[in-house]
Amino acid sequence: MKILITGFDPFGGESVNPAYEAVKLLPDEIGGAQIIKLEVPTVFAKAGSVLEAGIEAEHPDAVLCIGQAGGRSGMSVEKVAINFQDARIPDNENQQPIDEPIKSDGETAYFATVPVKAMVSNMRAHGIPAFVSYTAGTYVCNELMYTLLYLIDKKYPRMRGGFIHVPFAMEQTVDKPNGTASMSLETISKGLECAVAAIIENQEDISEAMGTTH
Secondary structure, three states, X not given: OEEEEEEXXXXXXXXXXXXXXXHHOOOOEEOOEEEEEEEEOOOOOHHHHHHHHHHHHHOOOEEEEEEEOEOEOOEEEXXXXXXXXXXXXXXXXXXXXXXXXXOOOOOOEEEOOOOHHHHHHHHHHOOOOEEEEOXXXXXXXXXXXXXXXXXXXXXXXXXXXXXXXXXXXXXXXXXXXXXXXXEXXXXXXXXXXXXXXXXXXXXXXXXXXXXXXX
16 A cells, blocks of 8 residues: 655745654554655645646555644644635745635535544544544645545545644744644654554544534
């Protein structure tokens, strides 16, 4: 089995992005599966192109994309990506799409095809704060997740795909307001390893209440 894991480069004035920094800490093999690591640019459309090239080169069985969600307090496994982009800030090439679809021939939304709840459950079992998220935002993270699931729908039906948002790394919060949530890169990476293990072990997701009330 082969799993492709992507992480974004720094954006929004940050000097690091915990997404790819944590991916780099992952072992090259987890549960017998080969782990392929790929950095993607925080740039609309270009991130998806780099991802597609990586898929074409590696032919993975599953793809897991990782992004930063500064302010979130735990690992958040995304359930759904929407066909919509509305950038609050410009990307790394100063693009700022507003109220635009991602794919003209794509569905309104796609659900992740990895076992989202099993991934959350395994992280929690190893003492790592984690939850299911039902919004991947409207920035490049959502666009990349949507593009991945679009590619699965259109070209790679046997491949599974998903997305995890991670908190700020601890060193990113030194100059941020008191109380800003963070997590060590080592803990983030351990969480990703647990998530990958759940993908390997679960072809179908578990049935457990993890919904929200708001």
